Amino acid sequence: METTMETNAAMPAESPLYNKRNYLNNGYSLRSWFLTVDHKRIALIYLASITFFFILGGFFAMLVRLELLTPKGDFMTSDGYNRAFTMHGIMMIFFFLIPSIPAVLGNFLVPLQIGAKDLAFPKINLLSWYMYIGGGALALFAMINGGIDTTWRFYTPYSTGHASGYVVTTILGLFLMGFSSIFTGLNFIVTIHKMRAPGLTWFRLPLFIWAMYATSLIQILGTPVVAITLSLAAVEKGLKIGIFDPAYGGDPILFQHLFWFYSHPAVYIMILPAMGIISEVISCFSRKVVFGYSFVAISSMMIAVIGFFVWGHHMFLTGQSQFAGLIFAALSFLVAIPSAVKTFNWTATLYKGSISFEAPMLYVFGFLGVFLIGGLTGLFFPALGLDRHLHDTYFVVAHFHYIMVGGAIMGYMAGLHFWWPKMFGKKYPEGLAQAGAVATFIGFNLTFFPQFILGYMGMPRHYHEYVPEFQFLHILSTAGASVLAIGYLIPAICFGWSLLFGEPTGPNPWNAKGLEWEKSLSPPPTENFSEIPVVTEEAYNYPDAEATVVTRS
Amino acid sequence: MSHGHKSEFLAHHFEDLEQQKESAALGMWLFLCTEVLFFGGLFCCYAYYKYRFFDAFISGSHHLDIKLGLLNTAVLITSSLTMALAVHAAQKGARGRTSLMLLLTIALAGVFLVVKYFEWSTKFHHGIIPGHNFQFPAEDLYGGATVKTVEIFYSLYYCMSGLHGIHVILGIVVIGWLWWINQKGRITPEYNVPVEMVGLYWHFVDIIWIFLFPLLYLLGLHVHG
Numbered sequence A: 001m002e003t004t005m006e007t008n009a010a011m012p013a014e015s016p017l018y019n020k021r022n023y024l025n026n027g028y029s030l031r032s033w034f035l036t037v038d039h040k041r042i043a044l045i046y047l048a049s050i051t052f053f054f055i056l057g058g059f060f061a062m063l064v065r066l067e068l069l070t071p072k073g074d075f076m077t078s079d080g081y082n083r084a085f086t087m088h089g090i091m092m093i094f095f096f097l098i099p100s101i102p103a104v105l106g107n108f109l110v111p112l113q114i115g116a117k118d119l120a121f122p123k124i125n126l127l128s129w130y131m132y133i134g135g136g137a138l139a140l141f142a143m144i145n146g147g148i149d150t151t152w153r154f155y156t157p158y159s160t161g162h163a164s165g166y167v168v169t170t171i172l173g174l175f176l177m178g179f180s181s182i183f184t185g186l187n188f189i190v191t192i193h194k195m196r197a198p199g200l201t202w203f204r205l206p207l208f209i210w211a212m213y214a215t216s217l218i219q220i221l222g223t224p225v226v227a228i229t230l231s232l233a234a235v236e237k238g239l240k241i242g243i244f245d246p247a248y249g250g251d252p253i254l255f256q257h258l259f260w261f262y263s264h265p266a267v268y269i270m271i272l273p274a275m276g277i278i279s280e281v282i283s284c285f286s287r288k289v290v291f292g293y294s295f296v297a298i299s300s301m302m303i304a305v306i307g308f309f310v311w312g313h314h315m316f317l318t319g320q321s322q323f324a325g326l327i328f329a330a331l332s333f334l335v336a337i338p339s340a341v342k343t344f345n346w347t348a349t350l351y352k353g354s355i356s357f358e359a360p361m362l363y364v365f366g367f368l369g370v371f372l373i374g375g376l377t378g379l380f381f382p383a384l385g386l387d388r389h390l391h392d393t394y395f396v397v398a399h400f401h402y403i404m405v406g407g408a409i410m411g412y413m414a415g416l417h418f419w420w421p422k423m424f425g426k427k428y429p430e431g432l433a434q435a436g437a438v439a440t441f442i443g444f445n446l447t448f449f450p451q452f453i454l455g456y457m458g459m460p461r462h463y464h465e466y467v468p469e470f471q472f473l474h475i476l477s478t479a480g481a482s483v484l485a486i487g488y489l490i491p492a493i494c495f496g497w498s499l500l501f502g503e504p505t506g507p508n509p510w511n512a513k514g515l516e517w518e519k520s521l522s523p524p525p526t527e528n529f530s531e532i533p534v535v536t537e538e539a540y541n542y543p544d545a546e547a548t549v550v551t552r553s
Numbered sequence B: 001m002s003h004g005h006k007s008e009f010l011a012h013h014f015e016d017l018e019q020q021k022e023s024a025a026l027g028m029w030l031f032l033c034t035e036v037l038f039f040g041g042l043f044c045c046y047a048y049y050k051y052r053f054f055d056a057f058i059s060g061s062h063h064l065d066i067k068l069g070l071l072n073t074a075v076l077i078t079s080s081l082t083m084a085l086a087v088h089a090a091q092k093g094a095r096g097r098t099s100l101m102l103l104l105t106i107a108l109a110g111v112f113l114v115v116k117y118f119e120w121s122t123k124f125h126h127g128i129i130p131g132h133n134f135q136f137p138a139e140d141l142y143g144g145a146t147v148k149t150v151e152i153f154y155s156l157y158y159c160m161s162g163l164h165g166i167h168v169i170l171g172i173v174v175i176g177w178l179w180w181i182n183q184k185g186r187i188t189p190e191y192n193v194p195v196e197m198v199g200l201y202w203h204f205v206d207i208i209w210i211f212l213f214p215l216l217y218l219l220g221l222h223v224h225g
């Protein structure tokens, strides 16, 4: 290891194309994987686990889309349909989206990007995965035994009263998963505070790190509230005591307040990490520093903070007072400001950049488009009068899928392609991957754009029968979902192909800036760096784009 | 390697003990923030329902045994003292005294749980069990209180003191583990971070009770009768 690394020289020239002593071949036993405390290995275990839950959630999405092909409920019973979309929501939100970028790319990259050997608490990191998979196992158990039909929101008094199935078991699973998420966030915050390499000041940090920091704040401050809230619902369901139950004078609206206190910020747990990835990728493929770096960094923190004060916009029509509604509406509009700061700054980064169109960058362009639509349609809801019309329609469904699928998953895909050569030291087939990005973009929009129109026309969510006029748009949506499925299949093929036949890439195939590219090998050694790097320059210090001819493979 | 002497307590991924200790402390404080919000949800429920069903809350609270509550408060505060003394002894390197103080803390935590057990079993005996044919003497209902709304108070009472009790039990487990590693000589003046961190946790458990005691027990003093 020591021989291959020169701290200050540009590495690529004299570094091996494929680092032979790396974290991947440091032990082959099951034990060396499932009892590992190496953040990179844990990231890979997470990658496998969340992919499993993504496929599961996708399966339920497919059931839902199939049912909605026809106006009549002829594929599933109403009850079956309720269970299908509930399981879709629970699997996708709690077991895929929330852990996705933090637990996989965050785990892998946080130490590498700040020049540390590992996260601050490697054993707790491993424990997080066990809590996650334990929670997942409980949710799976409930699913196999018929699932639940409470929707992912578990609104009382239904969830604590008549709802059948393993509601309490599922909640227990979410509780475990929640604390796994808390420990991941806690680990990141401590690591970012205490383990940065010499010279790596706060405003030299990669923007992905800023995004992970903001996300972690939400994880440690929001998640415990939903943990106690769902626990109370589980206790109420299991022991029949009264907390939210109106039969005792309890207040279901209180449950909604506590639930959304976490579950609105949870959206930012999904989208902020994606935004971090966008900043990294857009800078690399424009060969420019991110425009207004410090504004983009601070806007992540602003989103995290403001995000805690807007939850009431989910409750305009469920019994919250008009006055509270007004306040929450005003606060909700505020979130648009830091989000817009990011979008404008990304666009400005492209300006006069030396732009190239590799797969990660295609996902970024996809992200910019759909995030714009998803973000702007989000502003329809705090407009109180309009919300009355759009509440609980497919307009809402379309909006949050634009953010959570269009935004978060495209960001995740961009990141996965971008750092894949770092993680495995091998190339993926670029052309095929680009086709995957395009298919994802087309499939995604075909699936969800018709849902805006459906919702505006009055199609309510959670219904499995509808009036025949809506059928055409539903068919479009289902067709789009099929294309989207192909869009997800293609990267899977690319990555599989890469693992089997991919050529070695060398440590920095994108000629990117950042410690993980410039100071570590591909795949990185277990200790990440042969010696702790010293940082002497700002983030994204690309040579002037216009003056450089960039050669990339 | 490059740094010559490295402490046997230094984990491989830290540069020096100072960094390791600061990381542990920050991690613990963050965990306590999480805990504050975890209990915060319950305190929110309490605040809201107390505002809505004030009479029911003072009726329910009046029915709790202030003397036992007071006793437990004293017990828990004393255990915080013994825990602080354990931290002090560990820093001084007094292994025997550290172990003694840790055992005393465990013993006091045990007393707390025993008192709790008697409190709860008396309540159960009188049928004060939310959700299971809840009984509450009509003559103890003040103002506009109803049995149903008093039941909400008791649901919260059991949840709040129950969750706190779980934290006490967890505390006993980790303090027991501390005692064990101390006996094995893994706590030294050079490195005693585990004792300090568990100490923080234990004081937190104590503070939660300091809030629970007035909210649950003293509220009933509004009733003069």
Ligand SMILES: [Cu+2]
Pocket (backbone or CB within 6 Å): A263, A264, A267, A310, A311, A313, A314
């Ligand atoms: Cu929201």
